[in-house]
Amino acid sequence: MRDxxxxxxxxxxxxxxxxxxxxxxxxxxxxxxxGPLAREQVGAMYVASALAxxxxxxxxxxxxxxxxxxxxxxxxHAVEASGASGGVALRQAFLAVASGAHDLVAVVGVEKPSDxxxxxxxxxxxLAGDPDWDAIHGATLTAQWALLMRRYMHVYGCRPEDFAPxxxxxxxxxxxxxxxxxxxxITPEKVRSAPPVADPLSLLDCSTxxxxxxxVLLAGEGLARELGGPRIRIAGSAVATDTPALxxxxxxxxxxxxxxxxxxxxxxxKLSAADVQVLEVTDPHGIxxxxxxxxxxxxxxxxxxxxxxDGAISPHGATPLATAGGxxxxxxxVGATGVYQLVELVRQLRGEAGAAQVPGARVAFAQxxxxxxxxxxxxxxxxxxx
Amino acid sequence: xxxxxxxxxxxxxxxLEGQRNRATGEVRFPPAPSATDDWEPLALSGRGTVYxxxxxxxxxxxxxxxxxxxxxxxxxxEGPLVTAQLTDCDAEQAAIDMPVEMVTxxxxxxxxxxxxxxxxxxxxxxx
Numbered sequence: 339m340r341d342x343x344x345x346x347x348x349x350x351x352x353x354x355x356x357x358x359x360x361x362x363x364x365x366x367x368x369x370x371x372x373g374p375l376a377r378e379q380v381g382a383m384y385v386a387s388a389l390a391x392x393x394x395x396x397x398x399x400x401x402x403x404x405x406x407x408x409x410x411x412x413x414x415h416a417v418e419a420s421g422a423s424g425g426v427a428l429r430q431a432f433l434a435v436a437s438g439a440h441d442l443v444a445v446v447g448v449e450k451p452s453d454x455x456x457x458x459x460x461x462x463x464x465l466a467g468d469p470d471w472d473a474i475h476g477a478t479l480t481a482q483w484a485l486l487m488r489r490y491m492h493v494y495g496c497r498p499e500d501f502a503p504x505x506x507x508x509x510x511x512x513x514x515x516x517x518x519x520x521x522x523x524i525t526p527e528k529v530r531s532a533p534p535v536a537d538p539l540s541l542l543d544c545s546t547x548x549x550x551x552x553x554v555l556l557a558g559e560g561l562a563r564e565l566g567g568p569r570i571r572i573a574g575s576a577v578a579t580d581t582p583a584l585x586x587x588x589x590x591x592x593x594x595x596x597x598x599x600x601x602x603x604x605x606x607x608k609l610s611a612a613d614v615q616v617l618e619v620t621d622p623h624g625i626x627x628x629x630x631x632x633x634x635x636x637x638x639x640x641x642x643x644x645x646x647x648d649g650a651i652s653p654h655g656a657t658p659l660a661t662a663g664g665x666x667x668x669x670x671x672v673g674a675t676g677v678y679q680l681v682e683l684v685r686q687l688r689g690e691a692g693a694a695q696v697p698g699a700r701v702a703f704a705q706x707x708x709x710x711x712x713x714x715x716x717x718x719x720x721x722x723x724x
Numbered sequence: 725x726x727x728x729x730x731x732x733x734x735x736x737x738x739x740l741e742g743q744r745n746r747a748t749g750e751v752r753f754p755p756a757p758s759a760t761d762d763w764e765p766l767a768l769s770g771r772g773t774v775y776x777x778x779x780x781x782x783x784x785x786x787x788x789x790x791x792x793x794x795x796x797x798x799x800x801x802e803g804p805l806v807t808a809q810l811t812d813c814d815a816e817q818a819a820i821d822m823p824v825e826m827v828t829x830x831x832x833x834x835x836x837x838x839x840x841x842x843x844x845x846x847x848x849x850x851x
Contacts, residue, residue: 457785457786457788458784458785460783471754472807473784474843475807475843475845476809478782478783481778488777488778492776536780536795537778539778584805585797
């Protein structure tokens, strides 16, 4: 296995792109990510989307996106693992370069949820669960996070407003991201008084699904050296799974797939959670971020919410989170999220993250979850000395 | 029509039939396909307590007429957790650890050409 580097990255703004199809958004991001590279150098594409099947009625998204990107004939794969699609695609692409099968590959995340109304989107998102044993009861993904949030509050003795630091931090950072869906700050009081979506989750502790495409290009060491510039290495890469249904887990407040994949990725990187300087996780709600961070070893169980209130997740804290706005303010691109995460972390490791820059960041951690963590993909990035 | 996918889980949906491990006595629900004879069918009591609950205000397609509805994880007295709606219960009344019992109700209507799907929900234990 050889070292793998990120040699290009770009994303469209997250928005309601009424005038664009998924493949056209992907083509826009792909062209921007190429930079000095010729598209013909790309040996394979890994195209992540959670909802293209149920919402756009498009299968074979690999072929569709490759054609839209001007690469008909190229090897292309569609990758679906709900909200973890982007991270699982990245894992596949990483293996393709690490093995030597390809020198340059593209990871494309693309989602187009604005094509349908809320009810159909909620039903499509609920496909991440178990159709026979939870979706049939009207259990949406948001409702299942709400079940975990209320249980967490019961076990650890906290209130709904104690989760507000997560969306407040996300919006504070999103305000500085020109590509974010929501570019304004919110207050804890506004989170508390917003109408309920799935009690105790309020509207301002729930992400909004929106359209976008993000692309990262991975290369072997030789090509990465040739291209010059700061070298961002994928030092750890792992995917793990858990039961799709929450009720089948021995301890629902523990995301076992998050724990397994983060441990494996950090071990491969020969690093620990304490070495990580900037993070992206699946954070459509504060409870999702809290459980991901606790299960991945960044906080003791039951302590992530208090740590967030103490400022740990701000760009100047010890565990900076959602520096481009996260799922909440950047906008929830569902299956593309894992690739958007990488685009932001590359900005951080290159020192190009503007007002949300984490000073001196050299080690970054990205984790995306499918459903309630039935799939977890975790990657550790390291900025090598040029 | 989706007939087969609802028909094949009828024992679990209508009478909360789970499985018991012949060797260890462990009980599981929902029943899982098993390659061995280690697991035997077991009708569960239908009694349990609320592990957690939420009120769903943004329903998926097919559940608009039910919203807002109470969704819960219920800890059955035999041990397994089950996802189901609470019924005959106000949101203000619902609480973690509240004793509940299984009832059979309409889960959803699949439309003019489809099934009406029935199955278990849980209500507060009647005193």
